[in-house]
Each structure stands twice: as C-alpha cells, then as structure tokens.
Amino acid sequence: MTKNVWIFPGQGSQAVGMGLDLAEIGKDKFDKAEKILGWSILDKSQTDATELAKTEFTQPCLYVISAILSDVLKAKGAKPDAVTGHSLGEYSALYCAGVVDFATGLELVKQRSLLMSEASGGAMTALLGFDRHQLEAAIAQTADVILANDNSNDQVVISGTEAAIKSICEQVKSRRAIPLKVSGAFHSPLMAEAATQFAVTLEKTIFNDAEMPVISNVAPDDATTSGQVIREHLAQQMTSPVRWREICLYLAAQGYETAIEVGSGKVLTGLVRKSAPSLALVNVSTLEQAIAF
Template sequence: MKTALIFAGQGAQYVGMGKELYDNFQCAKEVFERADEALKMNLSSLCFEGPSDELNKTENTQPAILTTSVAALRVLESQGINFDVTAGLSLGEYSAHICAGTFSFEDGVKLVKNRGRFMQEAVPQGVGGMSAVLGLDRGLLDEAVKEAAQFGIVEVANYNCPDQIVIAGEVEAVKIAGEKAQEKGAKRVITLTVSGPFHTSMLKGAAEKLKEELNNIEIKQFTTPIITNVTGDYIKSLEEVKPFLVKQVMSSVKWEDSVRTMLNDGIDTFIELGPGRVLSGFSKKIDRNVKVFNIEDLKSLNKTLDSLK
C-alpha cells in the first residue's frame, strides 16, 4: 500500500468542524490552542460554534480549515500511520507543507489568514465570479474560455477532475464562457458563491502582497515529497517553495494532474484530512479503483483506522 495525505481547500468549512477531535485528543486540542494564540483570536470557538457568516469570511475560513486539517493530521500521526506523499487543493497546499515540515504551524496559520485577506481585497465585490462546468472535456472548455476572452477576463481556475472544471474572471465573461461551454456539450454550469475570481490573473495584487509575507517565513527542507497545484508535479527543491506559493494564488489549480502524478507513482490509497470529502470524490472520479478515506471526526477516524489496520 502506498498512501497520500491530501488536504481540503476553501469551501469545505462548516460550523462544528474539528470539535470531536479537540474533545478527544490532546494533540488536536493543542493545535487549536496554538492557532488561537498565534492569531490572537478565538479561532477554536469560531470553528466549533460559528456564526457561519463569520466563519465563511475568506480571511477566517482559510486559517480555520488549515487548523482543523492539521489537528486531524496530528491525530493520524499519533496512531502511527505512515504515508509516502502529500498534496492539498489550493489552501490545502499550506497544510501539506506543514505536514512535510516546510514551515511551522504558527507561520502557516498566520500566513493563510493574510492570504485570505489579500484574496478577498484583491477584486471589489461583484466584479469577479466563478462557475463550475460539469461534464465537458478539458480541450473543449479551453476553447470556450478562449472564445469568451474577447468579452473580458476569463480563465480556468481549477482542473478538479474529468467531470468538473472551474472557470473564473470578470462576471460577464464568465457567464459567456459558461454559455459557450453548454453549446459545446457541458451537462451543467453552476455559479459558485465565492467572494472573488480566485486562481486567475485578477489576483496578481494578492500574489504580490503574499510574496512580501513569505519573505518573513523561514523555510526548512521538507521531509515528505510534496506536489504543487501550479504544475501538478513534485516540488523539486526548497528554492521553488515560495515562488510556487506566490504563483498558486493567480494560476490554475491542476488537481487532476496532481492526482495522476501520484497514481503514476503507485499511490493507491488517499486519506483526506480536514472538513468534508470533496477531494475523496475527485480522487474516485479520476480513478475509481483507488481507496479513499477521510478524517474529520471520530466516526471517520475510526472507520479509516479500522480499514488501514
């Protein structure tokens, strides 16, 4: 068995996430306490009790998901489970770096709070949007995006899995690209409720601010291979870490490519850490033969441990 640990991105949050792990495992409780201290706010209470409108603010969502994910990671590590590679979708890539020891949890949680704020502030509310396109071949969607680009900025934000690709950019251009995608045979186009056109060139300002923040962070040699969203391939050296994290904010998330890279290297088991099961679903759509597990509460933890042992 070859195992990958994968980490959830923004959108997976819900009020109550991480509470059972906090209540039952000292190592998980410590992660939440360290987050509260590092951020000088009661992030734990926001995760466990809400309110949801506060939790859903990007600058709160990102540290909340990262903290819940790392708490799940520490619980898994306490059970002696080994793994071979790590990756995360968008925000989840920061959890993967903490998993691999590239930077400290405290640095990571402060970094993603700022990242969330920069992303939120980069484009005025209502100017940009995102849509998920279901059931259209990647090549045909790329064509639709190219045709719609004359009406404004529109780019592919996420290559999630064969059946789901996300486009983003200026509202009107995204709408036209969605219509063209449907003309080319897309099953559905769903407008996403997000605060901005993430993972497009419109986030350049956020990327520049993030670069300044990263200059203050100490990067250490990662102990586990990490795959980056930017290329869908392994990070080869320490020098690539910061440039990839900067570029990641404003370029396509190549999640399907990332999973295929792992599959090609013999990974047959994926454990998703943190809230929700979105990545487990994507993994199954990319290859239905893989084994997928997740850890977000006691039930999912026990199920995963029983299956692995």
C-alpha cells in the same frame, strides 16, 4: 507497505461544527491559533454556514483542523509517502511535511485569506457536465477568464471578470453552472495585486526541505522536497490554476495505492475517485476516524 498520499482539503470543504471533537486533544493548537488570529476556531466553527464560508474564516479553520488531525495520525505512527492539498490545503500539506511549523503556516494562511477576502473585480463559477474541448476552446478565445480549478473531467471552476464568465456560460452548454460566493477571481491573473503583496511575506518566511515529496497545485508532475522550490510554487499559486485532475493522474501513474483525505469533508476523495479510480480512499475528518486509522 501500501504507497499512500495524504491529501488536504481547501475552501468548500468546511462544515458547521467541524473540529469540535478535537477541542481537548487539539487544545494547544486552538489556543495558539486564537492568539495569532484574534478569534476562536471552535467558536467560529459553530456559527452559521454563511459566516463560516467567509474566506478569512474558512481558510484558517480548515488549516488548523487538518493540522490537528495529521498530528493525531502521526502520533499513531502513520506517515505519508507524499502530501498534496487543494489550494488552501497545500498549506496544511506543508505543515504535515515539516516545511513550516504550525504557527508559521497559520500566519501565512491568515495573510493569504485576508488578501483573498479583500480582492474584488472578479467572479468564479463552477461548471458540471460539459464538453471539455468546447470549454477549453471557448476560454482560449475569450479574454479575462481562466480555468481556475480543474477538479475532474466533468467538474471545473472558471474564474475571471463577470462579463467573461457570462460569455463562457453562453458559449458552453453544461449540466449546471453554479456561481460561487467569493469576493474575487481566485486563481486567476486578476489576483496579481494580492499575489504581489503575499510574495513579500513568502520571501521572508523560512521554508524547510520537506520530509516527503510535496505535489504542488501549479506543477503536479514535479513532486519536490526542496523548500526553495516549494516557496516558488506558492508564489505562483494565487494567480495560477489548481490542477487537481492532473495531480490525481500523477498519483495513479506513480503507483500510489491509497489516498487519505485529512480534514473536513470528503470532497477530495470524491474527485480522486473520478480521475484515479485505482486508488483506495480513506477519510479522516473526525477524531474517531483518526484514532481508528
């Protein structure tokens, strides 16, 4: 059988109207989510793009929709050989792997999203089309900035103080530099206070051993099924880079043949194509696609 990995999207993959086709089949989870969150996933997904893009709404919406879609796939007898996710998507992957149950995962996502949305004092900018060696050298020589999302060879996100980001953009020529509409410098040391608060919750949460290997954002060459190791990785995630490019290279090197993106959008399969073109790509973002899988 084909060796496959299920990949779960993070913030930036949301779309107005996502999940509406799951209203009936996912009713139990949507109802549970409303009790936990105090607001409706389906109602929020029908608001305007600006409202949906707010961190405290985006992250729970993406988690719940990915969870329902993975349930549909599993009900059909599908099973991943490994799972991974991009930032927030790692929590969807943990639900899929049985590390946390649905409610526990959503409680974690709820707190994480609130802490991140309340963060301040930093910024993030996406860079497209640049000289990687020049960028890495500039970051190494500039304080208070980090390569936060290493998505592919020619697509990254830098995170840090506004002054440091401006300095990098002045030093490094890129095809495009796109400031992101976020409240803080996610995946950087500037998130230390939020990460410290979140670590208390992680320590109190029960993490089961995974049913299949989980590939972490912070340790892409160390796939694990250990619940304790997964907890330790999550404790680092908020202040550490998302090493997605390295995850893609790891998948190819380990002989994975197919990457199946479970959740809204096609962002991750697009990134896999750039770094690991040998993998076949499948998108499951709607009920119709899940049923046809």
